[in-house]
Amino acid sequence: MNRFNSKTPFTLxxxxxxxxxxxxxxxxxxxxxxxxxxxENEQMTSYAAKNNIxxxxxxxxxxxxxxxxxxxxxPRLTSTITVTYTGKLMNDKTFDSGTITYPLNNLIPGWQIxxxxxxxxxxxKILIPSSLGYGSRGSGEIPGNAPLYFDVSxxxxx
Numbered sequence: 001m002n003r004f005n006s007k008t009p010f011t012l013x014x015x016x017x018x019x020x021x022x023x024x025x026x027x028x029x030x031x032x033x034x035x036x037x038x039x040e041n042e043q044m045t046s047y048a049a050k051n052n053i054x055x056x057x058x059x060x061x062x063x064x065x066x067x068x069x070x071x072x073x074x075p076r077l078t079s080t081i082t083v084t085y086t087g088k089l090m091n092d093k094t095f096d097s098g099t100i101t102y103p104l105n106n107l108i109p110g111w112q113i114x115x116x117x118x119x120x121x122x123x124x125k126i127l128i129p130s131s132l133g134y135g136s137r138g139s140g141e142i143p144g145n146a147p148l149y150f151d152v153s154x155x156x157x158x
Contacts, residue, residue, distance in 0.1 A: 040147040043090045044127040047149060053125050063127040064114050070122025075115055075157045077105045082156035083115075088149045095141040101156070108133050110148070120157050126150045 044063055048055050055063040075081050081104050086097040104112055110128030118124050130136070130145045138144040 040129045040145075044129065044147050044149075047090050047147075048127060051149075053127070055125075055127065058113055060109075060113050060132060061129040062110050062113050062132060064117065065125045066118055067123040067125060068118070068121065070119030070154060072119055073157045074117075074119045075104050075154070077112060077116075079104050080158040081115065081154060083152050083154050085150055085152040089142070090147055090149070093141075099155075111150070111152070115152065115154060118154055120154055123151070123153045126152060 041061070045055075047053075048063060048065075053063075053065050055065050057063055080101060082099065082101040084099045086094060088094050104115060108128070110126060110132035113132065114124055114126045114128075126149070128148045128150065130147055133146070133148045134142050134144070136144040138146065142148070
């Protein structure tokens with residue numbers, strides 16, 4: 001039985017056009033995202049300087065300062081964590097604070113990157129680009145494309 005039929009050239013053309021389109025979208029996203037990332041990075045580094053945050057840059061774009069390392073019980077993505085936190089916008093407006101218990105993999109990507117750096121009893125200051133926070137859609141009082149600051153104390157890892 002012949003695997004090829006009269007639709008094969010059309011299928012190949014369609015596949016190649018689809019791949020080319022996806023590449024174009026990827027290139028467009030890289031160009032537009034890099035513009036906002038530069039601006040967000042400037043906002044984050046300015047916020048850090050203004051608030052005496054001596055940060056380390058993660059390759060993801062997250063900036064963090066470990067205040068207290070905590071113990072050796074560090075969370076994994078599958079861990080359920082209990083944290084006390086304050087979240088602020090770059091204009092210092094607090095948008096949320098409290099104590100929560102959630103699986104780490106249900107939280108924003110910026111937290112998933114930063115919180116495994118500390119253990120129970122640890123405290124970390126995190127500056128998160130919007131792409132690793134709430135993105136272009138925002139959430140509640142958080143506008144779209146907003147970089148975020150969090151002060152987080154990790155009290156429990158299960």
